[in-house]
Amino acid sequence: MSKPFSRLRRITLAAATLALSFASFSASAAPQVIRIGVATAGGGEPVTWGGSPGGVVRVNQWLEKEFKASGVQVEWLFFKGAGPAVNEALSNKQIDFAYQGDLPQVIGRANGLKTKLLLVSGARNNLYVATPPQSEIRGIKDLKDKTVSIFRGTNGHLVAINVLAANGLAERDLKTVNLDAGSAQAALVSNGVDAVFGGFELFKVRDQGLAKVVYSTQGQDPAFTRQAALLVREDFEKENKAEVQRVVDVFVRAADWSSDEKNRAELFRLWALSGTPLASWEAEFDKQELAQRNSPIPDDFIVARYKAVVDDAVKLKLIRRAVPVDGWFDTSYLKASLKKFGLEQRWAEYDARGRAKAGGASVASR
Missing domain, CATH: 3.40.190.10 (Periplasmic binding protein-like II)
Incomplete structure (x- = not known):
């Protein structure tokens, strides 16, 4: 092998090695x-x-x-x-x-x-129904034909539908409006809607005397949680x-x-x-x-x-x-x-129906 060719080969190999090193560094570098x-x-x-x-x-x-x-x-x-x-x-x-x-x-x-x-x-986040303080609505069944806010596409949406179904109603039995949490509260306190499905944020307006909570999933079937x-x-x-x-x-x-x-x-x-x-x-x-x-x-x-x-x-x-x-x-x-952190047994696990299982956290692969 001639010296010029041998020298060229060494330079080429060195360049390739350097390129691989840069590529490896780029792949493992932390995001900015x-x-x-x-x-x-x-x-x-x-x-x-x-x-x-x-x-x-x-x-x-x-x-x-x-x-x-x-x-x-x-x-x-x-x-x-x-x-x-x-x-x-x-x-x-x-x-x-x-x-x-x-x-x-x-x-x-x-x-x-x-x-x-x-x-x-x-x-297991709870879901609630709130109405204006003077409303005659006392529970889910009273929502029929009422204007009710449900934030569609959120994790409360399906729970609301299942709660309605458990009380013999469907979403089509209500005059539903799609409002985010803030807009729903504003509509509630201004009597723009008859009722609102929502979360813990409804307690704030309740405690201000601007609404009353007429339904809660708390303490009920855990399937009615988010x-x-x-x-x-x-x-x-x-x-x-x-x-x-x-x-x-x-x-x-x-x-x-x-x-x-x-x-x-x-x-x-x-x-x-x-x-x-x-x-x-x-x-x-x-x-x-x-x-x-x-x-x-x-x-x-x-x-x-x-x-x-x-x-x-x-x-x-x-x-x-x-x-x-x-x-x-x-x-x-x-x-x-x-x-x-030594937390393998820190939390209890629950079966499909929400009942506590014996033992700690197994975290089976899923």
Whole structure:
């Protein structure tokens, strides 16, 4: 081999090696920013939300502190349009993680969004019906032919329909209007509607004497509750596994703290920074264990609820075809976090009907 050719070959190999090194570095480099979409307008300064361990993460800036040394910025985006607006942001790759309810997550999946559900972050959320104080409406059956606000496409939508069905009514028996939470409250206090289906936000107007709550799912069949979870875009997860694990670690820490009864008063205080009064959180969580509501575990009950949401969404033609739930929950990151923090037995698991099972958290692969 001639010396010029040998020298050229060495230069070529060195260049190729250098190129591979740069490619490897690029593939493993952390993202410059992590964007988290939250399916609520939120409130406070900075904007936050309550009812989920995620709100604890936000208020305490645990993610910002986690990634500070890595030079990774954390951005929180809040959506007044709730779940449907979050799905649009996911579709346009404007966010990497999303906190939203079960129905919009199912609709997004049915419409082709490639996501993975990482952990539960706010289970068994209650649903209420509120009316103006002077209303003669006393319960669900009295809603027939009345003008009623239901925020369509959110995780309260299907629960409202199921509650109606349990009382012999269908959505078509009502004069429904589609209003977001803020607009629904405004319509309620101005007598623009006869009733509103909503969540804990209705306690604020009740306690101000501007409305009365005539129905609650609290203490009833757990099938009449709403679930919320943290998900991630599949392509972001594939490229940033280490960062996804760190995000899950932080949410699990928050779930552990938020499940401790000795932190109840402080938890509600933090959530109240969102603008929802302390009394509203006390009413929403009345006679309910924090660990049951704040567990991150996608147990049989959670999976069964997601499957039921799929079935109901198909029946109501909210989605055109059933989409699989099995395999959607990626519990690998959650398992790693539970093991890391010694929390494998921290939370009880529940069967498909919502009854406690023997033993702790097994977090079976799904």
